[in-house]
Amino acid sequence: MEANLDEIYVEKEAEESYRDRISTVDEEGKRIWLYPKKPKGRLTNYRQIVSLVLLAVLFGSPFIKVDGEPFLLFNIIERKFIIFGQVFWPQDFFLAVIGTITAVVFIILFTVVFGRIFCGWICPQTIFMEWVFRRIEFWIEGDYMAQKKLDKTPWDFDKVFKKTLKHTIFIMISLLIMHTFVAYLVGVEETWSTIKEGPSEAPAKFIAMVVLAGLFYGVFGKLREQVCTTICPYGRLQGVLLDRESIVVAYDHERGEKRSKFRKGEDRDAAGFGDCIDCKQCVYVCPTGIDIRNGTQLECVNCTACIDACDSIMDRIHRPRGLVRYASEQNISEGKPFVFTGRMKAYTAVLLILIGVMISLLIIRSDFETTILRTPGMMYQEREDGSISNLYQVKMVNKTNHKIPVRFELLDPKGQLQMVGEDIKLDEQGIGEGAFFVIIDPADLSKMSSEITVGVYSEGELIEEVETKFLGPAL
DSSP: OHHHHHHHHHHHHHHHGGGGSOTTBOTTSOBOOOOOOOOOSHHHHHHHHHHHHHHHHHHHGGGOEETTEESEEEETTTTEEEETTEEEOGGGHHHHHHHHHHHHHHHHHHHHHHTTHHHHHTOHHHHHIIIIIHHHHHHHHOSHHHHHHHHHSOOOHHHHHHHHHHHHHHHHHHHHHHHHHHHHHHOHHHHHHHHHHHHHHOHHHHHHHHHHHHHHHIIIIIITTHIIIIIOTHHHHHHHHOOTTSOEEEEOHHHHOSOOOOOTTOOHHHHTOOSOOOOOHHHHTOTTOOOGGGOOOTTOOOOOHHHHHHHHHHHHTTOOSOSEEEEOHHHHHHOOOOOOOHHHHHHHHHHHHHHHHHHHHHHHOOSEEEEEEEOTTOOOEEOTTSOEEEEEEEEEEEOSSSOEEOEEEEEESSOEEEEESSOOEEOTTOEEEEEEEEEEOGGGOOSSEEEEEEEEEETTEEEEEEEEEEEOOOO
């Protein structure tokens, strides 16, 4: 009896040992290079469609113009950001903060409900790795067994040719990704101008672009799944967010156990065996090298390759599909249907509030941003007629795609406003600066520091009111 208990303990310890290490590193700490099998199936086809659409959007967006502006632009250097053709400046930073908070809450809610499905279906790392670089690898070197065999063979002409061709294409695609990335930062025109200038005219830009291309090649040619399993923080975040009600890619252990190899004509139910025939097809297709039958793991990116692989085996042995499927742990263990829990409802409510606030701020967002400040270090000036004047510096941001002339007028209290130099003329998406004096009769001042209101007009229409301080003599 004691011997049987020891055997059970050793077997259980072996089953749980996967939690002590990641699938891509051996006991000596060396990397295990993965050779995932090419997936096929219904969900794989859906993922391919989604990936092709997202790739088209990614590479096409820099060339799309809305009212003369790029569809998307994130120019950090000039602090100019364009989203869906709408220009945002540093003055709109609060919108970026609220948008970031909304995105974080959305990710939390999405992960609580659907697990890491974002990684398998939408993440650029997965899309490029599985639907661009890995496809090229399948085309040149063959499926997983052919790739493994090629890597073990000596360096002959065939191996040199295939490896050279593969990595040359990898580098070319990395260059394409790099130029697309740069186009999102500085625009298509500036990117094309840098290419035409060449390394000699813009060495700093050239070096930066080479480094970027090298990073992309390193990520997709060398690091690969290591980005998902060890570098990306989202994989660890899901361990905090997931619970028994979260929908994940899961193995139905209630139906699959006890595992046994398939034997033709055998009555598996009578023999006490589950539907899992231990074919390991779910392991062979996994791009991160895990065994989904061990349960939810941080390396799982919910790519559904194991679902398609298992369904194809179930079809062959005439068993129902869904041994590996989208399900919650509670659904599998207790047979309970999916329930929208209180925590999910709370996240949803917060998300809806944030989205409402975001939409409201975008609707009321002004097309102009005017800052009026008294000139630093200067006190008030007394004029010959006894009036008091203050000198102000004004800075305006035009967020529209139209040139506009502007003029300023003192609205409250009574007084005069005199421009220093010419009136400000704002170019489209431009910034204008100027200065003016505000002149007020001391009789209209009730205290040393008074609030004044300056109106900003364009073509006779009041477009903005700005309040500022006016200093006068002590009363």
